[in-house]
Amino acid sequence: MSGALIVAGLGPGAEALVTPEVSAALASATDIVGYGPYVARVAPRPGLALHASDNRVERARAAEALALAAAGRRVVVVSSGDPGVFAMASAVFEALEAGPAEWRDLDIRVLPGISAMFAAAARLGAPLGHDFCVINLSDNLKPWALIERRLRAAAQGDFAMAFYNPRSKARPEGFARALEVLRAECGGARLISFARDVSGPGEHLLTVPLAEARPEMADMRTVVILGNSQTHRVGRFVYTPRFAPEAP
Amino acid sequence: MSGALIVAGLGPGAEALVTPEVSAALASATDIVGYGPYVARVAPRPGLALHASDNRVERARAAEALALAAAGRRVVVVSSGDPGVFAMASAVFEALEAGPAEWRDLDIRVLPGISAMFAAAARLGAPLGHDFCVINLSDNLKPWALIERRLRAAAQGDFAMAFYNPRSKARPEGFARALEVLRAECGGARLISFARDVSGPGEHLLTVPLAEARPEMADMRTVVILGNSQTHRVGRFVYTPRFAPEAP
Numbered sequence: 001m002s003g004a005l006i007v008a009g010l011g012p013g014a015e016a017l018v019t020p021e022v023s024a025a026l027a028s029a030t031d032i033v034g035y036g037p038y039v040a041r042v043a044p045r046p047g048l049a050l051h052a053s054d055n056r057v058e059r060a061r062a063a064e065a066l067a068l069a070a071a072g073r074r075v076v077v078v079s080s081g082d083p084g085v086f087a088m089a090s091a092v093f094e095a096l097e098a099g100p101a102e103w104r105d106l107d108i109r110v111l112p113g114i115s116a117m118f119a120a121a122a123r124l125g126a127p128l129g130h131d132f133c134v135i136n137l138s139d140n141l142k143p144w145a146l147i148e149r150r151l152r153a154a155a156q157g158d159f160a161m162a163f164y165n166p167r168s169k170a171r172p173e174g175f176a177r178a179l180e181v182l183r184a185e186c187g188g189a190r191l192i193s194f195a196r197d198v199s200g201p202g203e204h205l206l207t208v209p210l211a212e213a214r215p216e217m218a219d220m221r222t223v224v225i226l227g228n229s230q231t232h233r234v235g236r237f238v239y240t241p242r243f244a245p246e247a248p
Numbered sequence: 249m250s251g252a253l254i255v256a257g258l259g260p261g262a263e264a265l266v267t268p269e270v271s272a273a274l275a276s277a278t279d280i281v282g283y284g285p286y287v288a289r290v291a292p293r294p295g296l297a298l299h300a301s302d303n304r305v306e307r308a309r310a311a312e313a314l315a316l317a318a319a320g321r322r323v324v325v326v327s328s329g330d331p332g333v334f335a336m337a338s339a340v341f342e343a344l345e346a347g348p349a350e351w352r353d354l355d356i357r358v359l360p361g362i363s364a365m366f367a368a369a370a371r372l373g374a375p376l377g378h379d380f381c382v383i384n385l386s387d388n389l390k391p392w393a394l395i396e397r398r399l400r401a402a403a404q405g406d407f408a409m410a411f412y413n414p415r416s417k418a419r420p421e422g423f424a425r426a427l428e429v430l431r432a433e434c435g436g437a438r439l440i441s442f443a444r445d446v447s448g449p450g451e452h453l454l455t456v457p458l459a460e461a462r463p464e465m466a467d468m469r470t471v472v473i474l475g476n477s478q479t480h481r482v483g484r485f486v487y488t489p490r491f492a493p494e495a496p
Contacts, residue, residue: 016269019362024264058490084369086490090377093487104483110370112362114267121332122358129338130390131398133381133407142378142492146406150379153405157398159381235352239341242306242334244390 003069006076007092009083009113010041013200017114025076033065034078062095066103082115086136086164117162120195120223125237127225132160137178155185160228160240166218176215183210191227194218207238251317254324255340257331257361258289261448265362273324281313282326310343314351330363334384334412365410368443368471373485375473380408403433408476408488414466424463431458439475442466455486
């Protein structure tokens with residue numbers, strides 16, 4: 001088999017945030033596989049097959065990509081942000097594990113990208129400048145009880161937190177519950193930031209005290225960042241100092 | 249004031265992991281400020297002043313950069329990885345807060361970079377494919393008790409974990425204690441990966457069960473990634489599935 005599979009991160013949206021490594025992989029691919037809006041970010045050219053699929057079919061999409069690579073194609077699976085953060089890399093390894101043994105001999109590589117949370121943090125200042133946790137608030141693939149347990153553990157460790165997939169039409173109530181848990185654990189003065197479509201045309205940033213946070217401030221394209229006990233504003237920026245006292 | 253200050257992430261080492269946005273900022277800078285080895289990654293050219301400083305003087309370096317910007321220079325403060333992750337962005341905001349009020353009117357921007365942990369995770373597979381915590385194991389700027397509290401909180405939430413600055417000559421014993429805490433909380437079968445100088449000339453990867461982990465496997469240039477209860481191997485890769493059962 002001379003095929004290869006690359007899982008590549010396209011970054012949060014802007015072309016200037018795509019690494020040269022990923023651009024080179026896209027330029028030498030024969031097939032691009034991914035969720036429709038991400039495939040649409042790759043310029044069409046003769047000899048390049050675009051395979052766009054719906055959301056929520058990650059595992060089937062990953063198996064399709066592996067089968068194409070096994071047939072000798074040079075396949076790039078595209079993710080937004082970083083492919084290893086709630087994106088396609090884990091789905092590819094799940095499909096690899098469930099698939100034919102010969103797939104394990106394929107040339108498979110993951111290429112990192114600028115994650116949505118780091119693009120958001122950079123625009124805000126440096127809210128993730130100290131220890132932090134990253135939590136996917138979708139309960140599609142894990143029980144809500146585990147999400148709540150992780151929120152409490154992160155609060156008890158006084159971690160800053162970044163939240164992916166805070167809210168969708170299918171799960172309107174989850175984020176409201178998450179905010180309640182966080183208010184109970186962290187208090188109402190803690191700063192929380194909502195960063196939507198960072199580096200894209202609809203970029204919007206909002207920072208409020210946790211007491212004023214409302215579920216409607218987020219949708220599925222929003223990364224939410226909660227500070228730790230030391231996070232505060234300086235001028236128009238939000239940042240977390242590098243030092244920490246004994247007891248927050 | 250027409251000066252500007254950009255805090256830019258150079259990524260983990262390889263040129264192909266520097267974003268076009270950061271390359272453009274470096275190309276239009278008049279001054280580069282940073283830790284010596286990072287400044288050395290910027291090609292010298294006429295009209296570009298290079299200000300290299302030692303490690304552990306981050307706050308003074310940040311103040312120097314702000315003063316240069318206030319004097320009308322176009323300054324880029326360089327960090328490795330992402331500047332918002334245990335790097336120069338927080339130091340710049342600390343210096344901004346402590347400095348003259350007029351510094352707050354400066355044009356200040358943070359440009360994200362490929363973090364060392366995501367470069368490491370990509371090489372390993374997808375060990376951070378589910379909820380995870382990021383912890384700096386250096387106790388230069390925080391008490392060891394807080395590090396230990398965060399390790400226990402992260403373990404009790406069944407988070408995967410990425411550790412920065414695991415070990416230095418000045419603190420040889422801290423990482424050994426961290427491994428003891430993690431073994432007690434997570435058991436000896438949990439997978440732990442050591443990724444040194446990813447994308448650089450000395451790249452080295454090692455994954456072992458926690459029972460076999462030794463402090464000597466890490467130095468200050470190593471990112472350490474601990475899986476959650478579901479992390480396992482498929483072929484030569486280590487990955488964490490996107491789904492999680494009720495009780496790990």
